[in-house]
Amino acid sequence: MKQLIIYFLRMGLCAIKGSRTYYVWMATLLIFIVMGGLEWAHDIREGLVVTNMSDHVSWGIGIANFVYFVGVAAGAAVLVVPAYLFHREDIKELVLLGEMLAVVAVSMCLLFIMTDVGRPDRLWHLTPGIGFLNIPSSLLSWDVIVFTGYLLMNLWIPGYLLFARYRGKKPTAMAYLPFVFLSMIWAVTIHTVTAFLLSGLGSRPFWNTPILAPRFLISAGASAPALLILLFTVIKRFTKLDVKQSVFDYFLYVLKIAMPINLFLVGCEVFQEFYTGSLHSASAYYLYFGLHGHSMLPKFIWTALTFNITATIIFLVPQLRRIPKLMYTACGLTVVGIWTEKGMGLVFPGFVPNPLGEIEEYAPNAGEIILCVGIVALGAFLYTAMAKITIAIQTGELRMKGSEPEAPAPEPAE
Amino acid sequence: MKKSLPMFREPEASGGCGGGSCDSDGHEDHDEGRRDFLRMAAGAAAVGVAATATGCGGEKPDYEELLQKHYRVMTDDEKKRVFARLEAKTKALTGVTVHISDPQPLEGVHYAYALNLSHCNGNRRCVEACARENNLPNDPEMRYIRVIELDNGSQHLEKGTVHYAPEKVPQKGKFYLPVQCHQCDNPPCVRACPTKATWKEPDGIVVVDYNWCIGCRYCQAACPYHARRFNWVAPSIEPDRVNPNQGYLSNRIRPVGVVEKCTFCLHRTRNGRYPACYEVCPTGARKFGNLADPQSEVRKIVENKRVWILKEELGTEPRFFYFYG
Numbered sequence: 001m002k003q004l005i006i007y008f009l010r011m012g013l014c015a016i017k018g019s020r021t022y023y024v025w026m027a028t029l030l031i032f033i034v035m036g037g038l039e040w041a042h043d044i045r046e047g048l049v050v051t052n053m054s055d056h057v058s059w060g061i062g063i064a065n066f067v068y069f070v071g072v073a074a075g076a077a078v079l080v081v082p083a084y085l086f087h088r089e090d091i092k093e094l095v096l097l098g099e100m101l102a103v104v105a106v107s108m109c110l111l112f113i114m115t116d117v118g119r120p121d122r123l124w125h126l127t128p129g130i131g132f133l134n135i136p137s138s139l140l141s142w143d144v145i146v147f148t149g150y151l152l153m154n155l156w157i158p159g160y161l162l163f164a165r166y167r168g169k170k171p172t173a174m175a176y177l178p179f180v181f182l183s184m185i186w187a188v189t190i191h192t193v194t195a196f197l198l199s200g201l202g203s204r205p206f207w208n209t210p211i212l213a214p215r216f217l218i219s220a221g222a223s224a225p226a227l228l229i230l231l232f233t234v235i236k237r238f239t240k241l242d243v244k245q246s247v248f249d250y251f252l253y254v255l256k257i258a259m260p261i262n263l264f265l266v267g268c269e270v271f272q273e274f275y276t277g278s279l280h281s282a283s284a285y286y287l288y289f290g291l292h293g294h295s296m297l298p299k300f301i302w303t304a305l306t307f308n309i310t311a312t313i314i315f316l317v318p319q320l321r322r323i324p325k326l327m328y329t330a331c332g333l334t335v336v337g338i339w340t341e342k343g344m345g346l347v348f349p350g351f352v353p354n355p356l357g358e359i360e361e362y363a364p365n366a367g368e369i370i371l372c373v374g375i376v377a378l379g380a381f382l383y384t385a386m387a388k389i390t391i392a393i394q395t396g397e398l399r400m401k402g403s404e405p406e407a408p409a410p411e412p413a414e
Numbered sequence: 415m416k417k418s419l420p421m422f423r424e425p426e427a428s429g430g431c432g433g434g435s436c437d438s439d440g441h442e443d444h445d446e447g448r449r450d451f452l453r454m455a456a457g458a459a460a461v462g463v464a465a466t467a468t469g470c471g472g473e474k475p476d477y478e479e480l481l482q483k484h485y486r487v488m489t490d491d492e493k494k495r496v497f498a499r500l501e502a503k504t505k506a507l508t509g510v511t512v513h514i515s516d517p518q519p520l521e522g523v524h525y526a527y528a529l530n531l532s533h534c535n536g537n538r539r540c541v542e543a544c545a546r547e548n549n550l551p552n553d554p555e556m557r558y559i560r561v562i563e564l565d566n567g568s569q570h571l572e573k574g575t576v577h578y579a580p581e582k583v584p585q586k587g588k589f590y591l592p593v594q595c596h597q598c599d600n601p602p603c604v605r606a607c608p609t610k611a612t613w614k615e616p617d618g619i620v621v622v623d624y625n626w627c628i629g630c631r632y633c634q635a636a637c638p639y640h641a642r643r644f645n646w647v648a649p650s651i652e653p654d655r656v657n658p659n660q661g662y663l664s665n666r667i668r669p670v671g672v673v674e675k676c677t678f679c680l681h682r683t684r685n686g687r688y689p690a691c692y693e694v695c696p697t698g699a700r701k702f703g704n705l706a707d708p709q710s711e712v713r714k715i716v717e718n719k720r721v722w723i724l725k726e727e728l729g730t731e732p733r734f735f736y737f738y739g
Contacts, residue, residue, distance in 0.1 A: 047670045048629075049554065049646035058634040058644060118629020118644065118671025121480055125609040125628055132484060132610040140608035140632050202728040203602060203638035282572060292572065355725075356560060356593055356640045357571025 003400070007166060014392050015385040021238070022388075029381040036374010039367050040115050048118055050367055057351040057362035062116040064343035065372050068223075069105045069112070069379075070194045071216065071342065073150065075224020076102035077187035078254060084180050090244045094232065096161060096394070100386045101231070102154040102187075106147055108379040115371055139197040146190045153183045162393050167400045191216045204350045206283035209272075215265045219338050222258035225251035226311075226334035233328070241391045252321060259312040259334065266305070266341070286359075287349040294352070296361045301345045307337030484610070485623040485663070496625070497662060504660075504667050508651060512658040514666050517684035519617035525678050526618070526705035526733040528715045529592060533699035533739075536561055536583040536590030540691035540700070544594075547679055547690035548665040549657055551650060556643050558676040559594040559691060593724065594691070595620065595641035595676035596732030603633035603642060612673075618705075618733050619680050621663040627672040634673060638725050639732075642675045678702070705733065715739070 018026070043050055053060045079098030082088040114120050125131035126144050133141045157176050164171040195213035202208055229251045236243045273284035287297050314320045314330035321327050353359045364372075392398035482488075482496060497514040504512045541559045550556045564574040566587050574591070584590065601620050604612050611626040612633060634642045648670040660666040661681030668674050679689035683702075687693075692700045703710035712735075715721065721735040 047645070047647040054646075055634065055640075055643050058631040113630070116630070118631070118673075119627065119669075122609075122626070122628045125484075125611070125626060134605075134608050134610045137605040138608045138632070140606065140630060144608065197632075201602065201606075201636050202730075203636055279570065279572075350635070353572055354640050355638045356562060356576075357574060358576060358640075359572070 003167075004163075007163060007400075010398060011389045014389050014398050018388065022384075026381060026384065029377045029384075032377035033374050033381060036371050036377065039371040039374065042367065043115065043371070044120070050365075052362055052365045052368065054360055054362070056354045056358060056360035057348065059116070059347055059351070060362055061344065061364035061368050061372055062112045064347040065375070066109050066112040066116075067194060067198075067216075067347060068339050068343040069108045070191055071220030071223055071338070072227060073102045073105035073109065074187040074191040074217070074220045075227070076105075076154070077184055078221065078224050078228065078251075080180065080184055080187070082250065084177075085184075088250070090246045091250065093241075093394070094243065094247060096158040096390050097232075097235070097387055098228070099154045099158045099183075100383060100390060101228075102183075103151060103158075104379045104383045104386070106151045106154070106190075107382065108375055110147060110151075111375045111378070112372075115375070139193060139200055142193045143190075143197055146186065146193050150183065150186050150190050153179050153186060157183065158390065162390060166393050166398065188217065191220055198346075198350065203355050204283075205280035206287075206350045207346075209269065211265060211269055215262070215269070216342070218258055218262045218265055219342050221254060222262045223335055223338040223342075225254045225258070226331040226338075229331045230328065230335070235387065235391070239388070239391050240395050240397075252315060252327070255315045255334070259308065259315055262338075263308060263312060266308075282353050283349040286352050287345060291353065292359060294359050294361050296363055297345065297349060300340050304337045304340035304345060307333040308341065311337060479625065482625050484626050486613075493662070500662075500666060504656070507649065507667065508653045508656045510653050510656040510658055512656065512660050512666075514660045514662055515681060516662045517681055519615045519619070520684060522706055523704045524618045524706040524733070525597065525683060526703065526712045526716070526735065527597075527678070528701040528712045528719075528721065528735040528737060530699040530701065530739050531589060531591065531736055533697040534561075534590045534592060535697055535699075536563055536578070536585075536588070537696065538583075539694045539696060540592060543690040543694035544676070544679075546655065547657055547682075548676075549651055549655070549660070549667055551647075552652075552655075553650060554646065556645075558641070558643065559592055560640065562591045562593065563588050564591055591736075593639055593641070594734070595678075596639050596724065596730065596734035597678060599731035599733060600729055602636040602638065602728075602730060606632045606636035608632065615663075615680075617680075617684070619677050620675070621677055621680070622672070622674055623663070624666070624668045624672045624674060629671040629673065631673060638728050638730060642673050644673050645670050 051060060076098040079091055079095050083092040083095040083098075114123065117123065126133055126141070133144065135141050135145070157179050160176050161171055192213045195216040198204070198207040199209060199212040229248060232243045232247065235241055270284070270288070273281040282291060285291050286294065287301050289295070290298050311330040311333040314326050321330070348362055352361065389398070478495075478499060483492065485493075488496065493516060497516065501512055501514050504510065504514075538559075538561050541557050541561060544550070544558050545552075545556075548558065550558065560576050562571060562574040562576055563578040563585070564571075566589055569591075578585070578588075597614075597618050597620050599614075599618065601614055604614055604620060607627075608630060609626060609628055611628070612620060612622045614620050629644065631644055634644060645668050649667045651667065656667075657665060659681060661677075664677040664679065664681045679687075679691075683689055688702055692702045701711050701715055703712040705713055705716065707713060715737060716735055719737040719739050721737040723732045723735055
């Protein structure tokens with residue numbers, strides 16, 4: 001017990017101490033976090049009237065971000081699967097950082113929901129036992145369950161492994177491996193349930209399509225590696241942790257598969273919507289071309305499509321993807337493109353037109369954007385601190401006094 | 415009469431009567447007091463009683479309210495205490511003494527609505543009577559019933575409008591389609607709710623426990639009839655618009671951040687009265703009654719007229735029928 005307290009204190013210390021760059025980065029994030037927090041306080045004080053949402057478009061940028069970051073959380077599987085199923089040692093060294101990303105992304109998702117509900121003071125109503133969880137009918141209830149499970153699993157696995165490493169002990173396989181395999185399935189589950197949450201609604205023809213769950217999974221498989229390439233490049237640049245080229249090659253390999261499939265699925269949907277041409281395609285018309293003079297979204301979706309197509313070409317053509325600058329650009333385009341396509345491009349048009357044919361457009365206002373930026377900043381803040389601690393433990397910098405690092409981490413190039 | 419139905423107003427919008435959301439009865443828009451109920455009470459100082467309520471420390475967190483149990487697991491005593499608390503709160507907010515009752519569903523009753531589209535002329539008296547009966551706020555304007563004006567020959571809802579404002583109704587070549595909660599027998603909203611804060615009563619009414627709803631708005635996304643409304647702001651209602659006859663599950667003043675909806679005026683109908691929209695309709699287009707009673711008017715209409723329901727393909731089984739007769 002005492003050991004554990006000291007461990008946590010030392011982890012805390014490790015997160016506090018850092019270079020100048022580290023402080024500047026964290027302080028910047030902190031400013032955004034505070035701004036987001038103030039905005040949330042404003043929401044609570046005034047009611048959600050301060051947002052641009054309405055009874056017509058009753059979910060906005062918060063839920064759009066939620067949907068996107070579920071994909072990031074599930075994307076951790078991109079690391080977990082090769083590390084544990086295919087025993088890729090180069091990836092195994094990084095898998096904890098992937099699980100941390102899942103923890104942070106899930107926490108962000110929960111925050112996007114918490115800040116979006118009208119009564120955060122009543123969230124305890126979701127606790128089974130003292131509240132009611134509407135199982136099995138409500139997909140939102142299922143989401144609560146799978147998210148909590150995924151969060152706990154991804155806290156436990158790296159938490160356990162790091163503590164073992166800190167003490168110089170060999171981890172017991174039975175204590176974490178079952179959860180590792182469960183978390184692989186669970187990664188698919190969180191995304192599927194979230195897709196079902198939307199696709200199960202007969203009231204919204206735009207979402208009411210079986211392609212939604214596969215599209216979610218594939219787009220997660222596309223955006224997560226792109227994000228991880230950028231993330232690990234930064235980690236490699238600023239820390240002592242070595243990220244081998246083979247890992248980046250692996251991510252590119254995943255991208256080469258996921259990006260074209262993602263485009264294919266978008267194409268399938270576009271075909272069905274526009275060839276059929278039923279009134280149920282109104283939302284798709286609104287998204288791609290505008291509807292009855294309302295055209296807020298087309299510029300965004302076409303930009304996103306252009307981004308995704310450009311990135312796909314770069315990933316597929318060897319001569320292009322070997323140019324680092326182009327490759328990084330393509331990763332950036334993927335992140336932005338998928339975010340737009342899957343976040344606002346999916347959530348907003350579901351509400352336009354409303355079920356009675358009324359058209360009220362929605363675009364987030366400054367306050368809503370500040371709140372979302374605040375949550376993303378909090379995610380980045382947490383991730384930076386957690387990654388710093390993880391790397392310190394993994395490289396043996398942070399270990400229990402008197403303990404020998406049992407299998408010294410492959411010494412990073414100093 | 416309202417000329418338009420803007421459901422939502424920019425918070426930055428100034429007070430006064432812009433944007434068509436002003437009450438044409440001539441009430442002033444107390445801009446400052448709009449969202450803060452204490453100042454709201456002070457703002458309505460014309461009602462002297464209200465002033466005494468302002469000192470009662472309503473800003474303290476209300477633990478009793480925070481920890482209140484779900485309606486369906488509360489004992490009668492607990493309910494009584496809750497109703498008393500809510501009555502006091504309404505008094506503090508509006509200065510009006512209200513009575514919150516909890517009429518129970520009647521045995522062997524299954525409410526249904528039938529609406530004769532040949533007679534409806536789009537006058538929207540029902541919209542206003544409903545607002546009055548159910549304590550719906552004017553700022554921002556919230557209405558349960560939407561009347562859609564459509565061109566003869568098409569039911570393409572996108573081509574219709576709820577913002578029609580001619581001198582006289584009905585307009586030539588138009589017909590009018592009022593839509594409110596259809597009290598579905600297979601309600602997607604109830605399925606969606608993660609906390610069981612909304613459910614279907616034995617008499618067919620879909621209700622919400624406004625003190626249990628967490629305000630996630632998933633039910634709004636799930637409703638194919640756009641029947642649910644969210645409280646984007648704290649309640650504000652002019653004292654002379656408060657209907658003191660209130661039901662816990664129906665028309666009591668709703669708190670901020672929760673979803674609400676039409677309940678076929680259950681505080682009236684369970685006491686043998688008709689819904690407000692039915693009573694006010696000057697054309698006789700609205701028919702309401704007990705579908706389980708073979709002698710009732712709605713039952714006869716459903717059995718003998720060629721009735722239809724909105725979006726039958728969704729399988730929601732509405733208890734709201736339309737017919738031409």
